Amino acid sequence: MTELMSLPDTQVRGVTERAVTAVRDTSLSRSEAARTGRGIIWELPGFRTGDALASAILTAAAPQRMAVYDRRVQHALDTLGLTLTPTSGRYGRYLQLLDDLLRHGAAHADSWTARDIDTALYWTGRPDPTPSR
Numbered sequence: 524m525t526e527l528m529s530l531p532d533t534q535v536r537g538v539t540e541r542a543v544t545a546v547r548d549t550s551l552s553r554s555e556a557a558r559t560g561r562g563i564i565w566e567l568p569g570f571r572t573g574d575a576l577a578s579a580i581l582t583a584a585a586p587q588r589m590a591v592y593d594r595r596v597q598h599a600l601d602t603l604g605l606t607l608t609p610t611s612g613r614y615g616r617y618l619q620l621l622d623d624l625l626r627h628g629a630a631h632a633d634s635w636t637a638r639d640i641d642t643a644l645y646w647t648g649r650p651d652p653t654p655s656r
Contacts, residue, residue: 526601535567539564546589552614553622581614582641592614618637
């Protein structure tokens with residue numbers, strides 16, 4: 524956090540502006556826009572590992588296109604038997620997976636967005652609220 528906060532404001536704004544432009548670029552597929560935006564935001568300290576915070580920022584920039592990825596989502600995907608490995612490019616692959624789910628469920632989810640699916644996955648992946656005995 525200290526390293527990020529010590530960067531000049533113009534540098535942070537420049538990187539985030541490029542990332543926002545990338546995820547809003549409708550000439551790119553959703554997954555390609557996600558990969559590009561994630562690659563750009565990677566330039567900032569604190570965003571080089573893990574996708575949760577970066578995906579939240581990218582989703583805030585393009586809520587109708589992007590989706591948040593976090594450990595609850597990963598747990599839900601694992602539970603559902605959907606493979607998403609932690610190798611490089613995970614966020615782009617996650618958005619591709621969501622696109623596949625949207626296409627597959629089109630008859631039942633005609634107005635759903637990637638954000639709707641990530642919200643459902645988030646709640647599906649939450650820890651069991653009942654204590655074990």
